[in-house]
Amino acid sequence: MDSAQITTYLPLHPLEFRILLALAGGPNYGARIVRHVEEHELHGGKLYPANLFRRIRDLLERELLEECEGPEDADARRTYLRMTHLGEEVALAEAARLEALLGDARDLDLVRGR
Amino acid sequence: MSSQARRCYDLLLRLLPPEFRQRWAADMADVLEARLDGASGPLGRTAVWFRAILDVAVFALRERLVGSRRAASVANPSLPALAIQDFKYAARTLLRSPGFTLVAIATLAVGVGASTATYSVVYPVLLEAPPYPDAEQLVVIWPEANLNRTAVGMAQDDMASLSRVSGLSNWSLTLTGTGDPIEITATLVSPQHFELLGVSPLLGRTFVAEHEIPANAGVVVLSYDFWVRAFGADPDILGQVIDLAGADHERREIIGVMPLDFRPIDASTEVWVPLQGDPTLALEEDTSWYVNTRIGRLAPGVDLEQANAEIRAHAQAVRDRIPSIIDAETAQSATVAPLSQHRARGIGNALWVALGAVFMVLLIACANLANLLLARGEARHHELAVRAALGAGRGRIGRLVLAETLLLGAMGGGLGVATAFGLVELLVSQAPADFPAIADVAVSTPVLGAALGATLLATVLAGLAPVLKASRADAAAALAGAARGATGSQRARLGTALIGVQVGLAVVVTVGSGLMLRSLGELLAVNPGLDPQGVVAFRPSPPAGRYPDGIAMRAYYDRVTEQVASLPGVESVGAIHLLPGTTSNWSFPTYPEGVEIPEGTAVPSVNFRATRLGYFRTVRIPLLAGRLLKETDHADSELVVLVNSALANHFWPGEDPLGKELRIFSRTNDPARVVGVVGNVRQHRRDMDPLPEMYYPHAQVSWNQLTMSITARFDDDEPLRRAGELRQAVWAVDADVPISDMQELSEVLATSTRPTRFLALLLSGFASISLALGAFGVFGVTSYTVGRRKSEFGVRLALGSSRFGLGAAAMGRSLLPVAVGLAGGIAGAVAASRLLESVLYGVGATDLATLVGVTLLLGMVAIAATLVPAWRASRVDPVAVLNAD
Numbered sequence: 001m002d003s004a005q006i007t008t009y010l011p012l013h014p015l016e017f018r019i020l021l022a023l024a025g026g027p028n029y030g031a032r033i034v035r036h037v038e039e040h041e042l043h044g045g046k047l048y049p050a051n052l053f054r055r056i057r058d059l060l061e062r063e064l065l066e067e068c069e070g071p072e073d074a075d076a077r078r079t080y081l082r083m084t085h086l087g088e089e090v091a092l093a094e095a096a097r098l099e100a101l102l103g104d105a106r107d108l109d110l111v112r113g114r
Numbered sequence: 115m116s117s118q119a120r121r122c123y124d125l126l127l128r129l130l131p132p133e134f135r136q137r138w139a140a141d142m143a144d145v146l147e148a149r150l151d152g153a154s155g156p157l158g159r160t161a162v163w164f165r166a167i168l169d170v171a172v173f174a175l176r177e178r179l180v181g182s183r184r185a186a187s188v189a190n191p192s193l194p195a196l197a198i199q200d201f202k203y204a205a206r207t208l209l210r211s212p213g214f215t216l217v218a219i220a221t222l223a224v225g226v227g228a229s230t231a232t233y234s235v236v237y238p239v240l241l242e243a244p245p246y247p248d249a250e251q252l253v254v255i256w257p258e259a260n261l262n263r264t265a266v267g268m269a270q271d272d273m274a275s276l277s278r279v280s281g282l283s284n285w286s287l288t289l290t291g292t293g294d295p296i297e298i299t300a301t302l303v304s305p306q307h308f309e310l311l312g313v314s315p316l317l318g319r320t321f322v323a324e325h326e327i328p329a330n331a332g333v334v335v336l337s338y339d340f341w342v343r344a345f346g347a348d349p350d351i352l353g354q355v356i357d358l359a360g361a362d363h364e365r366r367e368i369i370g371v372m373p374l375d376f377r378p379i380d381a382s383t384e385v386w387v388p389l390q391g392d393p394t395l396a397l398e399e400d401t402s403w404y405v406n407t408r409i410g411r412l413a414p415g416v417d418l419e420q421a422n423a424e425i426r427a428h429a430q431a432v433r434d435r436i437p438s439i440i441d442a443e444t445a446q447s448a449t450v451a452p453l454s455q456h457r458a459r460g461i462g463n464a465l466w467v468a469l470g471a472v473f474m475v476l477l478i479a480c481a482n483l484a485n486l487l488l489a490r491g492e493a494r495h496h497e498l499a500v501r502a503a504l505g506a507g508r509g510r511i512g513r514l515v516l517a518e519t520l521l522l523g524a525m526g527g528g529l530g531v532a533t534a535f536g537l538v539e540l541l542v543s544q545a546p547a548d549f550p551a552i553a554d555v556a557v558s559t560p561v562l563g564a565a566l567g568a569t570l571l572a573t574v575l576a577g578l579a580p581v582l583k584a585s586r587a588d589a590a591a592a593l594a595g596a597a598r599g600a601t602g603s604q605r606a607r608l609g610t611a612l613i614g615v616q617v618g619l620a621v622v623v624t625v626g627s628g629l630m631l632r633s634l635g636e637l638l639a640v641n642p643g644l645d646p647q648g649v650v651a652f653r654p655s656p657p658a659g660r661y662p663d664g665i666a667m668r669a670y671y672d673r674v675t676e677q678v679a680s681l682p683g684v685e686s687v688g689a690i691h692l693l694p695g696t697t698s699n700w701s702f703p704t705y706p707e708g709v710e711i712p713e714g715t716a717v718p719s720v721n722f723r724a725t726r727l728g729y730f731r732t733v734r735i736p737l738l739a740g741r742l743l744k745e746t747d748h749a750d751s752e753l754v755v756l757v758n759s760a761l762a763n764h765f766w767p768g769e770d771p772l773g774k775e776l777r778i779f780s781r782t783n784d785p786a787r788v789v790g791v792v793g794n795v796r797q798h799r800r801d802m803d804p805l806p807e808m809y810y811p812h813a814q815v816s817w818n819q820l821t822m823s824i825t826a827r828f829d830d831d832e833p834l835r836r837a838g839e840l841r842q843a844v845w846a847v848d849a850d851v852p853i854s855d856m857q858e859l860s861e862v863l864a865t866s867t868r869p870t871r872f873l874a875l876l877l878s879g880f881a882s883i884s885l886a887l888g889a890f891g892v893f894g895v896t897s898y899t900v901g902r903r904k905s906e907f908g909v910r911l912a913l914g915s916s917r918f919g920l921g922a923a924a925m926g927r928s929l930l931p932v933a934v935g936l937a938g939g940i941a942g943a944v945a946a947s948r949l950l951e952s953v954l955y956g957v958g959a960t961d962l963a964t965l966v967g968v969t970l971l972l973g974m975v976a977i978a979a980t981l982v983p984a985w986r987a988s989r990v991d992p993v994a995v996l997n998a999d
Binding site for chain 2: 029030031034035046048049050051053054056057075077078079
């Protein structure tokens with residue numbers, strides 16, 4: 001997929017980007033994604049889970065995520081998820097976009113503690 | 115997360131689209147569970163529930179309305195998109211009047227939360243069938259008199275209508291030999307008990323007929339909770355032998371564990387042991403006079419009436435054999451009742467009262483909400499007319515107001531659900547331990563639905579009035595203010611009527627609460643007959659075989675009391691085998707000297723206590739005549755007994771009881787001579803008159819392994835600070851004897867007033883809510899009336915009326931419905947409080963002081979609520995008002 005097509009997915013909603021980050025380490029399931037986002041991104045703050053699962057559903061529909069097999073001892077009720085190749089590219093593009101944005105902010109002395 | 119909470123959450127998740135639910139429900143439940151586990155206290159868990167409900171409700175609403183985001187078109191907005199717009203607008207409008215919004219949400223939350231929580235506590239006791247298969251066939255035999263094991267067998271033989279009968283007897287036992295001793299509640303039951311209830315054990319087996327024979331009776335079945343608590347849910351527990359100390363040390367093999375969801379007949383039961391006895395004994399010879407409950411299962415196809423006909427014949431048959439057991443009247447009034455009535459015994463009326471009271475709170479909340487919404491609708495009449503004049507269609511205006519009402523309902527309802535969960539937890543934590551069916555208390559989903567439905571209906575109906583008016587409004591007339599007078603007076607009449615209803619209901623609830631509080635005060639003021647302040651009680655329980663005979667056992671207790679007495683600050687030491695205030699009781703048939711037991715009357719059963727030297731001095735039970743126990747009252751000397759004055763007056767009125775003789779169990783046993791009379795003690799409940807009691811010296815009773823509670827009086831207000839020294843003193847005698855139940859005697863006595871405290875707490879909570887809602891109602895209506903009559907006041911001031919007169923007029927108009935409500939409420943309270951009569955102590959159901967007090971209190975609250983609006987009325991600026999018009 002060329003970069004012009006990928007930019008049609010940008011910007012990502014912050015929560016969608018956080019979900020992709022939570023899956024960067026490999027496949028995982030819903031409740032663990034919630035915990036990961038709360039621990040790493042919200043520093044112990046609390047998400048509204050239904051809202052997060054709606055975002056996951058949207059990401060699945062846009063084929064940035066896909067369902068996959070869980071580990072052998074996985075609970076059958078769980079849906080395991082992983083990033084698709086497209087998802088990885090979009091995540092990379094979103095990270096680059098944010099970095100560029102941050103660079104602009106730095107140039108304008110809007111970032112403290114450089 | 116409890117299974118009940120899980121079920122509630124599952125129900126909540128049904129709001130979500132099925133596909134979404136199927137995929138994510140398990141994960142969402144996991145998240146909730148982790149949060150509930152991490153929350154601290156009922157408040158924390160309430161907040162978690164509130165967030166969870168909000169999360170699901172908002173998402174479900176969004177999903178249902180919007181479907182897919184891509185479907186909405188901005189150019190031609192679909193109905194769902196319009197609805198979202200309406201709700202956004204409604205949310206902004208509500209945020210602009212935070213006072214109104216908060217009060218409305220709080221009113222809804224209180225109404226839904228309090229009614230659901232109370233119903234949830236009451237439901238398993240009063241309304242739910244007991245949790246056994248074919249529970250409608252289960253019955254209890256009344257009266258619950260003391261009977262023996264043979265009488266249970268006789269009931270089984272005599273009554274073809276009952277397929278099985280089981281006797282029950284509650285005992286306090288001490289588990290020793292597994293670390294610290296544990297005090298446990300045991301129930302002695304007939305071997306067919308579990309089969310009768312239709313339940314199977316989780317592990318192992320339950321009793322069979324042979325366990326009734328004393329040689330085979332060394333077995334025990336554990337409750338699930340006790341198995342977890344005492345044995346860490348050890349899966350290999352079957353076959354282990356434990357030591358249960360009661361009147362004697364008994365080695366019992368664990369043969370079964372009951373499942374988690376099994377509910378004992380008496381909620382506090384932790385283990386079951388077989389009701390044992392020699393099967394060849396005749397009714398007259400059987401001395402097991404401690405069976406106090408009999409339950410049965412109706413044979414297939416038999417109804418209660420048939421069983422009732424048989425029970426009287428059976429009671430008569432027992433009376434024919436031993437006339438002394440059952441008197442003629444009791445035999446004639448014997449009844450077979452549904453088992454559900456056994457659960458609610460003693461507190462059924464109180465719970466119905468609580469249910470009635472909370473229903474009234476719900477009605478008050480609905481009335482208050484309706485009043486709030488009506489007032490708001492009236493205030494917005496002008497604004498809505500402006501919207502209509504600017505071209506907003508009727509439908510659009512109607513939708514706007516309806517969206518606001520629904521949003522209020524959803525938020526108040528959501529908070530109400532969270533409140534219900536929090537309140538149930540609070541009520542369970544405050545309930546007395548023996549409160550029936552406490553383990554089954556959980557938020558009742560149907561009731562939650564009904565309470566939500568009722569309040570939402572009230573919200574929508576009250577919201578609908580301004581909607582209809584707004585859509586019918588003649589814009590021009592409304593803008594000119596001409597419509598205000600007519601609609602305003604209708605609204606004022608309705609508001610006034612609602613105030614009357616609110617105040618009336620508040621009176622009923624507050625009188626109930628006042629009566630319970632007075633009753634509690636009376637109970638606490640009752641002299642228990644002893645002075646528990648400064649006394650610590652504890653029970654050293656020597657393991658089986660350590661002191662094998664009576665001499666060694668008594669010598670052990672002699673040394674323990676000596677050691678404790680030698681501690682600095684100890685004023686005196688004594689011991690008794692059953693502390694006052696505990697629910698255990700020993701009561702034996704007693705034959706007093708010189709008292710003929712007439713034909714047709716039962717042999718009196720008298721409370722029995724074994725005591726040691728120093729007990730009466732330690733707990734300060736006064737000696738009224740004769741002497742206390744002495745060192746010389748030992749096993750080989752003449753048998754002596756102390757009696758309380760209730761016993762002396764009962765058996766020997768007007769005579770000197772000293773020197774008289776008492777025999778227990780049988781008229782042929784050795785007599786004990788009465789050597790002293792002591793004061794009465796209210797052993798179990800303060801609301802019951804003291805019962806006849808006898809105190810035998812520990813040295814002269816025949817139960818060699820009887821364990822004693824030591825009582826020690828300190829010259830210290832907080833004697834428990836000395837617990838460490840007490841333990842050291844006991845262990846100085848024998849370091850291998852475990853000590854249990856170290857507590858202040860005042861704490862032991864306080865447990866007997868917990869049911870009254872619980873009901874008083876519940877009703878006081880309702881009364882406070884009713885008062886607060888009532889005050890809001892009066893305030894709201896008066897403010898509204900004053901606002902509406904502003905121009906009238908302005909004109910009157912301009913024409914020379916005094917400001918004070920205007921304020922008084924404004925107050926008077928609001929206080930009229932209050933007065934009518936008070937009068938109606940008092941009449942209602944007098945009628946309703948008769949229901950409370952059976953749970954009141956020392957105060958009548960129509961107590962004048964309470965009625966007057968409540969009337970004054972509500973009157974003052976109402977006056978206070980009208981003060982600010984009346985002051986506003988008196989501050990009207992006539993020039994400004996006249997210019998505005």
